[in-house]
Amino acid sequence: MAMNTTQFDTLPERAEIQRGLVAVAMSGGVDSSTVPALLQEQGRPVVGLTMQLWNQRRLPELQGEGPAQHRCCSLDDVYDAKAVAQHLKFPHYVVNFEAQFEERVVRPFVDQYLSGRTPIACTNCNTDVKFEPLLRMARQIGAEWLATGHYARIRKNDSTGRWELLRARDESKDQSYFLWGLSQEQLSRSEFPLGELTKDEVRAVARRAKLPVAEKPESMELCFVPNGNYVQFIQAYSRESGISLHEGAGEIVTENGEVIGRHNGVHEFTIGQRKGLGFAVGRPLYVLSIDQKLNRVVVGDDSALRTTAFEIEDVNWVSCEKPQAPLRAAVKIRHKHEPAPATIEPLDSNRVRVTFDAPQRAITPGQAAVFYDGDRVLGGGWIR
Amino acid sequence: MSRVYLDFNATTPVEPEVLDAMLPYFSAEFGNAASIHTPGQTARAAVETAREQVAALIGARAQEIVLTSGGTESDNHAIFGVVTHTILGMRDQENRKHVITTAIEHEAVLNACQALEKEGVAVTYLPVNPDGLIDIERLRSAIQSQTVLITVMHANNELGTVQPLEEIGRIAKERDIYFHTDAVQSTGKLPIDVNGLQVDLLSLSGHKFYAPKGIGALYIRSGTRLRQFLYGGHHQRGFRPGTENVAGIVGLGKAAEIARKLLADDAKRISGLRDELQQGLLQRIPQSRVNGGAAPRTPNTTNLIFPGIEGEALLIALDLKGLACSTGAACSSGAVEPSHVLTAIGLPPEEARASLRFSLGRHTTKKEIDFALQVVPAAVEQLRELSPTYRKVAEAR
Numbered sequence: 001m002a003m004n005t006t007q008f009d010t011l012p013e014r015a016e017i018q019r020g021l022v023a024v025a026m027s028g029g030v031d032s033s034t035v036p037a038l039l040q041e042q043g044r045p046v047v048g049l050t051m052q053l054w055n056q057r058r059l060p061e062l063q064g065e066g067p068a069q070h071r072c073c074s075l076d077d078v079y080d081a082k083a084v085a086q087h088l089k090f091p092h093y094v095v096n097f098e099a100q101f102e103e104r105v106v107r108p109f110v111d112q113y114l115s116g117r118t119p120i121a122c123t124n125c126n127t128d129v130k131f132e133p134l135l136r137m138a139r140q141i142g143a144e145w146l147a148t149g150h151y152a153r154i155r156k157n158d159s160t161g162r163w164e165l166l167r168a169r170d171e172s173k174d175q176s177y178f179l180w181g182l183s184q185e186q187l188s189r190s191e192f193p194l195g196e197l198t199k200d201e202v203r204a205v206a207r208r209a210k211l212p213v214a215e216k217p218e219s220m221e222l223c224f225v226p227n228g229n230y231v232q233f234i235q236a237y238s239r240e241s242g243i244s245l246h247e248g249a250g251e252i253v254t255e256n257g258e259v260i261g262r263h264n265g266v267h268e269f270t271i272g273q274r275k276g277l278g279f280a281v282g283r284p285l286y287v288l289s290i291d292q293k294l295n296r297v298v299v300g301d302d303s304a305l306r307t308t309a310f311e312i313e314d315v316n317w318v319s320c321e322k323p324q325a326p327l328r329a330a331v332k333i334r335h336k337h338e339p340a341p342a343t344i345e346p347l348d349s350n351r352v353r354v355t356f357d358a359p360q361r362a363i364t365p366g367q368a369a370v371f372y373d374g375d376r377v378l379g380g381g382w383i384r
Numbered sequence: 385m386s387r388v389y390l391d392f393n394a395t396t397p398v399e400p401e402v403l404d405a406m407l408p409y410f411s412a413e414f415g416n417a418a419s420i421h422t423p424g425q426t427a428r429a430a431v432e433t434a435r436e437q438v439a440a441l442i443g444a445r446a447q448e449i450v451l452t453s454g455g456t457e458s459d460n461h462a463i464f465g466v467v468t469h470t471i472l473g474m475r476d477q478e479n480r481k482h483v484i485t486t487a488i489e490h491e492a493v494l495n496a497c498q499a500l501e502k503e504g505v506a507v508t509y510l511p512v513n514p515d516g517l518i519d520i521e522r523l524r525s526a527i528q529s530q531t532v533l534i535t536v537m538h539a540n541n542e543l544g545t546v547q548p549l550e551e552i553g554r555i556a557k558e559r560d561i562y563f564h565t566d567a568v569q570s571t572g573k574l575p576i577d578v579n580g581l582q583v584d585l586l587s588l589s590g591h592k593f594y595a596p597k598g599i600g601a602l603y604i605r606s607g608t609r610l611r612q613f614l615y616g617g618h619h620q621r622g623f624r625p626g627t628e629n630v631a632g633i634v635g636l637g638k639a640a641e642i643a644r645k646l647l648a649d650d651a652k653r654i655s656g657l658r659d660e661l662q663q664g665l666l667q668r669i670p671q672s673r674v675n676g677g678a679a680p681r682t683p684n685t686t687n688l689i690f691p692g693i694e695g696e697a698l699l700i701a702l703d704l705k706g707l708a709c710s711t712g713a714a715c716s717s718g719a720v721e722p723s724h725v726l727t728a729i730g731l732p733p734e735e736a737r738a739s740l741r742f743s744l745g746r747h748t749t750k751k752e753i754d755f756a757l758q759v760v761p762a763a764v765e766q767l768r769e770l771s772p773t774y775r776k777v778a779e780a781r
Contacts, residue, residue: 052719096719141701
């Protein structure tokens with residue numbers, strides 16, 4: 001059946017000058033707006049796609065006065081993306097992925113928090129929205145590639161035949177930590193034109209192209225959570241969706257089980273957190289773990305936060321095949337973590353055991369662990 | 385790239401003859417129709433001629449035509465105007481006013497009704513059958529002693545299906561209830577006689593029949609009690625004040641005159657092309673079906689479902705190939721929203737999303753239909769090849 005042919009069959013060689021249509025995922029921010037400018041400078045035809053992901057009028061109790069502004073999926077951002085497309089004269093469309101975004105990003109985000117984990121919504125959005133339905137739509141409308149404003153690099157390794165994911169040239173902007181979930185097929189169809197540039201160079205391109213968003217400030221917030229207040233968001237969303245917040249309040253205990261206080265819901269805590277424990281015992285205490293079953297937050301000294309070994313699940317191998325034997329790599333356990341040397345031991349069913357050479361602080365369930373070999377992302381998975 | 389436009393239910397171009405009629409009123413004959421002097425009288429004469437031309441298109445009298453900014457204003461004025469002409473009783477449960485409408489109205493009607501609900505008015509949204517038609521018996525039994533207005537659209541924008549207005553008009557008359565119809569999609573496409581249909585209020589919009597955007601009319605049967613909303617000068621008997629948009633009004637009148645003259649021939653030719661497009665697509669695209677195909681429809685509209693595709697992707701793919709058509713409604717960001725009309729005719733969400741509307745115009749050619757018959761099947765096939773849902777459907781067979 002013709003439908004079963006893989007998309008690789010018609011894939012042109014990247015080394016060739018690429019003439020096929022490129023779809024650009026445009027958020028309305030300066031980074032993704034610079035991508036079409038760069039591609040056009042190379043003489044490549046582009047089409048812009050902006051995803052409508054979340055209805056900002058939902059959860060009205062989270063809205064401040066006036067219209068939603070300066071947030072992803074706000075109308076302002078959509079209009080900014082359109083203004084860039086009009087300025088550079090290429091077709092642009094807004095595509096509705098609200099249903100997919102809620103099912104694959106928002107709902108799991110809330111569920112994870114409610115079960116005492118600390119999720120990363122951006123990774124799910126990349127793996128399950130941007131490089132899944134959006135990439136498919138790009139292909140369906142006749143584009144060969146999907147380009148995004150991510151700071152990371154992709155290259156084909158001719159000796160292994162694999163598509164490799166690499167850190168951005170600008171280490172301070174590197175987003176490879178959020179991209180470990182991409183499959184070979186997704187990588188083969190994707191382009192990150194900003195991967196070789198620094199943020200300053202990107203701004204310079206934006207100014208040179210006279211983009212209307214060239215001076216737009218950066219947004220670092222989670223796009224669907226107003227004002228970065230995720231606790232409020234989780235409460236409002238749970239109410240709207242009829243998810244019970246399992247009685248909310250519970251106990252705060254020490255490692256020995258001694259009750260030293262009360263809390264208003266485990267979703268308000270993340271491992272390693274010091275702020276907001278709401279009481280003082282004469283020395284700083286940190287969240288060590290969250291026990292969802294007993295609705296308890298376990299606290300202790302900073303030294304107790306440091307651990308060496310942990311397991312991760314749903315591992316995806318990117319720049320290499322699944323190894324048969326233990327492997328040495330630098331492992332990064334959160335976005336702002338400096339990768340530390342570790343041994344990675346493959347277990348059954350897409351799980352691995354990671355053992356750091358030296359203890360690391362606050363290894364947090366729900367976050368991702370990503371394995372690096374120099375600049376290359378070998379793979380990654382979710383911390384259990 | 386050559387472009388083929390098959391989205392005339394969204395809007396139409398201004399007919400060259402209409403534009404010619406309008407042009408003098410921008411600069412040479414720029415008078416204010418409310419002025420006493422000669423330039424004012426010239427403008428006044430042009431406005432009144434246009435009012436007569438609009439009235440003639442729908443079998444009304446000129447003094448029953450109020451010129452408005454378009455369909456949305458006309459709908460809002462009719463609905464709020466009837467329901468709120470006395471404020472008394474609005475929040476009084478005993479005398480709670482009641483409005484009957486349908487589930488497939490345009491947002492201008494639906495959102496006006498929802499706003500009334502917030503003010504304490506009860507609203508019945510009549511369901512429609514799979515062909516998009518209301519059940520007259522259901523309408524009859526929905527009537528209460530407090531019912532003050534029945535508002536049912538003439539032709540639906542997404543499906544083209546035409547409601548049995550004559551029967552509704554008869555019932556409304558028997559029960560002494562005001563009857564409004566949103567005729568934005570039928571004006572110029574179907575013959576309309578406000579007396580034959582027994583409507584009390586009718587909304588129409590210029591840009592749907594080759595007049596410019598921003599001009600429309602509300603027919604108000606003599607004797608209908610309606611509240612006014614704008615207060616100002618004496619324009620339009622003080623009922624809808626505001627300096628008349630003379631050029632736009634002239635365009636509306638001219639377009640009405642042309643539509644009246646060409647309506648029968650247009651309908652015949654355009655429905656022939658529409659049928660050719662519809663049949664051709666059904667033959668070329670496996671599993672495709674027509675939405676609302678068994679009901680009486682406007683001559684220019686067909687809405688097809690292509691299982692296994694996302695209408696949004698197909699729309700973009702076709703636009704990039706030079707063919708303009710439409711899915712359901714667009715939201716303020718420009719993204720496609722699930723269509724309340726397709727949902728109301730009973731389509732599950734995935735089928736509603738797999739539907740596409742083609743609407744033809746007065747100048748649509750056979751060559752353009754041939755172009756559509758060439759690009760649409762190819763695009764559907766390409767989408768299906770990349771569609772996981774269609775693969776599942778295909779493999780299950």
